[in-house]
Amino acid sequence: MTLSGRILVGLLAGVATGLFFGEMVAWFKVVGDVFVQLLQITVLPYIVASLIAGIGHMSMAHARNLAWRGAVVLLFIWAMALALIFCAALAFPDVDTASFFGSSTPMVVEQANLLELYLPANIFYSLSNNLVPAVVLFSILVGVALITIDEKEGILKVFDAVAAAMARINQLMVQLTPLGIFAIAAAAAGTMTIDEVGRVQVYLVTYIALALLITFWMFPGLIAAMSGIPFKEVFNTFRDPLVTAFATGNQFVVLPQIAENCKELLKRHGEDSEESHSAVDILVPVSFNFPSLGKLLVLLFVLFSAWFTDTALDMGDRASLAFGGLLSLFGSINVAVPYMLNSLQIPADMFQLFLVTGIVVGRFGAMLAALHIIVISVIGSLALVGRLRVSLRSMVRYLGLSVAAMVLMIGGLRLYFDHFVPPPPPRDEVLANVSLANEWLPFTVHTELPEPDFTRLEGTRLDHIFDTGVLRVGYRPENLPCSFITPDGELVGFDVEMAQYLAIDLGVALEFVPFSFEELKPMLDSGQIDVAMSCIASLPDRFAMASFTRAYLELRLGFVTLDHQRQMFEDLYTLRAQGPLRVALIQTHYHEERLKHLIPEADIVSLESAEEFFIDTSHGADALVLSVEEGSAYAYRYPQYTVIEPPVQIGYPAAYAVPKGDIETMEFLNNWIELKRMEGTIDAMYNYWMLGGAAQSREPRWSIIRNVLGWVD
Template sequence: MGLSTRIFIGLGAGILTGLFFGESVAKLKIVGDVFIQLLQMTVLPYIVVSLIAGFGRMDMAQTRTLVIRGSAVLALIWVLALILIFVAALAFPELKSASFFSSPNYPEAATNDLLSRYVPANIFYSLTNNLIPAVVLFSILLGVSLISVKDKDLVIGIFDGLSEAIGRINGMIVQLTPIGIFAIAAAAAGTMTVEELGRVQVYLITYIALSMLVTFWIFPGLVSAVSGIPYREVLDTFKDALVTAFATGNQFVVLPLIAQNCKQLLARHQVPEEESAAAIDVIVPVSFNFPSLGKMLVLLFVLFAAWFTDTDIDAQQRLTLAFNGLFSLFGSINVAVPYMLDMLHVPIDMFQLFMVTGVVVGRFGAMLAALHIIVLSVIGTLAICGRLQLSWSAMLRYLGISAAAVFAMVLGLRGYFELFVPAPPAHGAVLAELTIPETDVEATVYEYATSPLRVSESENQRLNDIIDRAVLRVGYREANLPCTYLNANREVVGFDADMARAMAIDLGVDIEFVPFRFDQLGWQLDTSQIDIAMSCIASLPDRYLDATYSASYLDLKLAFVIPDHERGLFKLSSEELAEKEIRVALVSSQYFLPRLKKILPRVEVIQLESAEEFFSSEQPPADALLLTAEEGSAYSFRYPGYTTILPTTPVGIPAAYALPRNNSEWTRFVDNWVDLKRKDGTVDDLYQYWMKGGAAAPRQPRWSVIRDVLGWVD
């Protein structure tokens, strides 16, 4: 039984085990991690010794040939991959889409320190921290320096011996692959969920379909067409490496196996080992440092993200994406993806979706990266050795079959998506469809407040009057996400709406929701039009002129809401910001104006009555809106073209409830009630639900046979 067969058996057994036992087999991941680390153990030593020996045995003429012809083959692979990616994106159906939700705290991509990544100032540091480009550069320089060294054969012989020994170690570890794959698959199948697959199936299915076509025809067929090696033999030679890369999700661990398979394949087709070995030992480790097929398919996600957010991309932008995107992939993917999203003005919250889908497509990406190294090694070595067998008939046959296969894939996917992918909800529809919780409290919603509902009451009688009339009158803002807003049923929902219902339950009364305006808040409170205003109101000093405020129930974070692609504006240095003429919108309060003037001396302040004014205009009235991060997160969800930026130095502001003046008894009651709700977990639970996207909802255990079918465990 071959290794590939045993790997597939291990993979299948692992999946079945995970489905049967569920999360109880999650600890098997440790076994998989040990296996991965054993595979990685030999990779860096292999890169060092193979590169030194590979370059060392060459002469300068051979080195120049390798660079020129190897670069040409690499460019050919890149061009072919780009064509396939942009053609595959034609499968996306004509749909309007909503953006994926994310929290206001966007992950900042790690700084790509090119110096430490590519320049081995300390080779031992580079080896310790897996800085592969730096290790490769050091090994190449050492190998090239050996070219002109007399009696170099003795040194090269030592490195050849080490390379063979490392290959044997790797071969022994590879035999453990079925066990390692079993553990990895069992842990993954027992813990992974598929809740997000429905909304991103367009991308996932297209990615997988393109990956399979590239793996099983496009590039093996290309190798066969230019080398004369039978297609089946090409695929059979490298199936173990491809399966291992797919199963482990790591192409790095199969580099020694790829090199060994390349040498064996070319030896079977009369390419002397003394000609091929040096080229393969150089190309395999060096190719790892260039954008591979696995990395390049990230461009497909960027195109999907533009489609998903209804962002138009013209032909010039596509060309720019192809060129700039390719070169951005020389660094980290986590740096390249946000860069490309910004370049096309696609909302950066799509980066969160990229991270989620990486769990699914990562293994296909690893398989494609391994395939990239294989194709470059085989075709590059044949080109260097002058043994390419170009035949017009073979090439025309290959191009014809490839074009037909790609056309059929795009047509089939497009048809499937048009039939089975439902149109997603409009922006903000999820928020609009949230309903009020089931309670015994009867709520009446007033959308307009034109006159007082009752004459002013006596001092310190507000609490008694609320209980006597059996109604709590709550002031709300109708579009203050996620604190209070009107849903599709014209019900008041949100964080403070739920807090208001909790207060009504504790008082044993019903609720009347009445809208308020900041310029009329004091009058509305004093005339009993409302008893309390609950809508994430910052208790700022200038607001005490009109009302009394309760103890703080939330510590909100101040943030700027800006067009998504402009978020780099507030990452400038303080000196650069001071020179910028920036328009900033404020809602109702002038408290932060002096502080803004210190940061932005040339700021122009735009006063708004509500945050909704900033988003509902065709052209935003200002460059940025000063708001709380919690509110900004919800608005960014409804309007995905905007993002929320937290200042470098966080600024906290207290949120409190506005109360009528000269009612100390009512104020003491609300203060005590707020303290109770903070201590009994109500505030935390509602914060998690409304401000963190429902994270407080209890996570159900992963479905499993042993729990949900047999009922053997709870």
């Protein structure tokens, strides 16, 4: 059996093992990591040795000729790739609002040090930290310097021997590929969930269809059309490194394999010269450092993100994406994607979705990156030695078949999406599936704001609760994540959970009554509510309405603003330099004075609720001042917004409100809060409601051994 066949068997066996055992085989990932690192042992030494030897053997004219022809081939491949990507985006179905995705945590963008990445100030540091572009630049400089040296044959023989030795070691390591692929596939199939891929099938299916078309026709067919080498031979020659790159999700580990296969292919067609071998040794490692097709396909994700979030892109935006996106991809993808999203004013939360989809498409991307290197190396080497055989007939046939294949792919995808892509959920259904972590007792929820009663109830509120046997808790209906009503009519949130604990500890029934800040004082005084529990900031101006317990949460103040404006709020100097800004506050004068000190020219707008900021833009505010915890929940529901902590950190307490002057009830709640803090209840609820635990909790991944056979719990 060929190596490709054994790799395929290992892949299928790994998938079957993962599906059977589920998360029980997650530890196989360690075995897969060991295999990938074994493959990487020879790669950097091979790059250094092959580049130095390949360039050193050339004349200066030969090197310039290779650089020129290689650049032309690279530009041609880039242009072809961009055309394929923008055509593939035509497959996205026509819907009014595509879909929704939000992240409950602020986005953290990786910052790249481009000088460190590309300039080998310390070559040993670059080698030890796997900074491939810097290593390649160093090797090119050494190779070019050797061109001008007369007595160089001795040192070039050393580099030739090192490159040959690294290739031999790599060939031995490659024989372990079926075992390594088995471990990688078992771990991936055992841990990946359907939910991770289900919501974004439009992107995933389009990406995979395009990747398969390019792999099985576009690029091998291009080599065949331009070289005269039969398509089948081209594909069979590079089958093993493509399968290995796909299975490992890493094109870097197959560079030596690609180089050896390129030389074998050229040798079979009469090109066994030192000139062609040197060209391969240079083009393979050098092309690795330029944006490959695997990287360029992230532009398809940006186009999908615009569709997904209903962001309109005109021709200028698309041209900007093509040019700016290509340049940004010279660095890290994890830096380039947030940059592209921000430049097109697409919600930055989509970057989190990009990371999730990378679990699936990353392997196809690695395979395409390897194929990209193969195309440049074969066509570039043949162009250098003057052996390209481009005929009008072969190119017309290739282009005709390629256009027909693209039309069929786009048409088939549109047909599939029109029938199988579900309509997007309404905005108010976001967070609809969030439920209480615990629900121990039934409770009554009133949804209509009662008419205020201005009579005053005598005695302490604690006595009143015990006398009536009912705890009436005031809540704000749209106060994510502290108290809010889901589309199913369920009242959930941090303080809804805490109110349950309080009612159980008091041994009374529980009712929830909505309140507004204007009516908070009469509602507390009259007994319409006994206590207000809804992440209320106990700020000085609110003590005129009620008395407050000690803080049960310490919240951090933040700005909620549109994603593409977030950089404006991250730096105090930039913020003040913007000129007049409109900033919204939720009915308190306390933060107004601090905000004017922070941003002297700010125009303050007072709102009744945070929801008003998002659903009614007539207020004209550029940002909403809210706690980071609450802001993160709203940014999840409205993904075009993000939450930013101001340059000067401001904290404030959240407390429970009781009737003004009711010392006994206040002291009782103070003691109760301390009990809940000491027993860990508050921390548990904070993790669940504020840190995304409500979305993270899940059952073990489905597996045959657990869910079908029932052999394990």
